[in-house]
Amino acid sequence: xxxxxxxxxxxxxxxxxxxxxxxxxxxxxxxxxxxxxxxxxxxxxxxxxxxxxxxxxxxxxxxxxxxxxxxxxxxxxxxxxxxxxxxxxxxxxxxxxxxxxxxxxxxxxxxxxxxxxxxxxxxxxxxxxxxxxxxxxxxxxxxxxxxxxxxxxxxxxxxxxxxxxxxxxxxxxxxxxxxxxxxxxxxxxxxxxxxxxxxxxxxxxxxxxxxxxxxxxxxxxxxxxxxxxxxxxxxxxxxxxxxxxxxxxxxxxxxxxxxxxxxxxxxxxxxxxxxxxxxxxxxxxxxxxxxxxxxxxxxxxxxxxxxxxxxxx
Amino acid sequence: xxxxxxxxxxxxxxxxxxxxxxxxxxxxxxxxxxxxxxxxxxxxxxxxxxxxxxxxxxxxxxxxxxxxxxxxxxxxxxxxxxxxxxxxxxxxxxxxxxxxxxxxxxxxxxxxxxxxxxxxxxxxxxxxxxxxxxxxxxxxxxxxxxxxxxxxxxxxxxxxxxxxxxxxxxxxxxxxxxxxxxxxxxxxxxxxxxxxxxxxxxxxxxxxxxxxxxxxxxxxxxxxxxxxxxxxxxxxxxxxxxxxxxxxxxxxxxxxxxxxxxxxxxxxxxxxxxxxxxxxxxxxxxxxxxxxxx
Numbered sequence: 001x002x003x004x005x006x007x008x009x010x011x012x013x014x015x016x017x018x019x020x021x022x023x024x025x026x027x028x029x030x031x032x033x034x035x036x037x038x039x040x041x042x043x044x045x046x047x048x049x050x051x052x053x054x055x056x057x058x059x060x061x062x063x064x065x066x067x068x069x070x071x072x073x074x075x076x077x078x079x080x081x082x083x084x085x086x087x088x089x090x091x092x093x094x095x096x097x098x099x100x101x102x103x104x105x106x107x108x109x110x111x112x113x114x115x116x117x118x119x120x121x122x123x124x125x126x127x128x129x130x131x132x133x134x135x136x137x138x139x140x141x142x143x144x145x146x147x148x149x150x151x152x153x154x155x156x157x158x159x160x161x162x163x164x165x166x167x168x169x170x171x172x173x174x175x176x177x178x179x180x181x182x183x184x185x186x187x188x189x190x191x192x193x194x195x196x197x198x199x200x201x202x203x204x205x206x207x208x209x210x211x212x213x214x215x216x217x218x219x220x221x222x223x224x225x226x227x228x229x230x231x232x233x234x235x236x237x238x239x240x241x242x243x244x245x246x247x248x249x250x251x252x253x254x255x256x257x258x259x260x261x262x263x264x265x266x267x268x269x270x271x272x273x274x275x276x277x278x279x280x281x282x283x284x285x286x287x288x289x290x291x292x293x294x295x296x297x298x299x300x301x302x303x304x305x306x307x308x309x310x311x312x313x
Numbered sequence: 314x315x316x317x318x319x320x321x322x323x324x325x326x327x328x329x330x331x332x333x334x335x336x337x338x339x340x341x342x343x344x345x346x347x348x349x350x351x352x353x354x355x356x357x358x359x360x361x362x363x364x365x366x367x368x369x370x371x372x373x374x375x376x377x378x379x380x381x382x383x384x385x386x387x388x389x390x391x392x393x394x395x396x397x398x399x400x401x402x403x404x405x406x407x408x409x410x411x412x413x414x415x416x417x418x419x420x421x422x423x424x425x426x427x428x429x430x431x432x433x434x435x436x437x438x439x440x441x442x443x444x445x446x447x448x449x450x451x452x453x454x455x456x457x458x459x460x461x462x463x464x465x466x467x468x469x470x471x472x473x474x475x476x477x478x479x480x481x482x483x484x485x486x487x488x489x490x491x492x493x494x495x496x497x498x499x500x501x502x503x504x505x506x507x508x509x510x511x512x513x514x515x516x517x518x519x520x521x522x523x524x525x526x527x528x529x530x531x532x533x534x535x536x537x538x539x540x541x542x543x544x545x546x547x548x549x550x551x552x553x554x555x556x557x558x559x560x561x562x563x564x565x566x567x568x569x570x571x572x573x574x575x576x577x578x579x580x581x582x583x584x585x586x587x588x589x590x591x592x593x594x595x596x597x598x599x600x601x602x603x604x605x606x607x
Binding site: 124 | 363364379386388391394405450
């Protein structure tokens, strides 16, 4: 069961997934969500530029005198991949959709009992489970590519967007960031899938996949104890947010207030206290990536274990 | 052949199988017993999907897990993805098999079982159609070993006939068809051998014809409008009802006399069967006999 057999499993999984309406709706929902934020940011940029935005009395326009092409920096095709992916994964909606997909991915097998039929058909379950995980990874990467392409096409209909050069989409930084986003999405989807399988409950898997980001944020922001600050550096959503902050170069914005970012991620959860003041704290990217990879491996291991156990009922 | 050696399966709160020791020879074998007897657990162990708590199951001297490339299995309620069509689902299962068959064989199997037209999703299938699809999956690739859990349940008459015809092809020296059913007439008709389980214990294993020889009574199924006075004769041991039919139990040796008695009054029995004591014992003990004539 290697080579051709493995490809056959992935083809079968792709064929299955494409026939479930849920998995066709999710990319569309994701794109609509990202476009909604992008177009909002675009309109804001125009309003700031033209001075038509209503600001509180006495508050000066922070973007007065800034060139429109600079304000639309993230719409340049060399940056749109970075912006679109981070917009999707940094907000609640995106990460929740990713978790939901992960939980549902294996929930059908549990709910219908198809996993047990597969265990009768196939002595070697490992390639089947790994094939399902790889298909999930392809699907998550596909959603991100779909969002990026949707964003790129949308900019064609937005006037004054600078830097619309197709070759810019294929530069190293956008591609690297797309890869990072894919790993983040796969990690989070796999964690949700792992919970579904280990709890043998699609309901618990979906609930945890959806509620975890809220819970982690609520718990870590409810105080500033040493333990909370430590967990905030290594908890999964914190790690994701910190990587997004790195990718998005958001710290320069937070600290230096560079006036070029008009749509943003949520505040990163990684924090520290310096002189009694809470500060965003960016761990080295090598550490963050290591944490991301460890989470992914734990999730994949959990899925494999959970799948094996689930067929032995 | 399958060889079970002291096979025990314990779940958290109960023992589903208790020190089973017997062999299953090639041909058609029926596994019989009331609900909770351990039939499905036994099947799950034979397929290698679950492991016994104690004991071992061998197939031709090899661990049973190794047979999966050559095994077809029908779950009592076959599992499918509801959003797939029959051809998608069978193609999916085929792709995941150890030894997939060609696409045209998948189509042929679907045609054989007369599965609904292309494009209809499984969620819109009737119970009978789901069963047919499960059977198509179990028999796909003409496997050497087929295990069917309650295959006749929910199957329409045409499907039952189709399945019975398929059983015949497994009455050979190198193929196995193992099935469970509560329909005793069918078991005595189709199975070469019978394994009777009760509360996880082996009650009986042997050839069907040996059991039939042990039978002491014959049951006749008579038209529902028959006069009861005709049945009030010393020949008849018990009278009962099954649906619209009236049943009469007669000593086996006196069967011809009873037939003659009926013929004299212009009555033709709809059918008859031997009452096999071992089977009836198990079923009556568990009061599953409500489903049966007696």
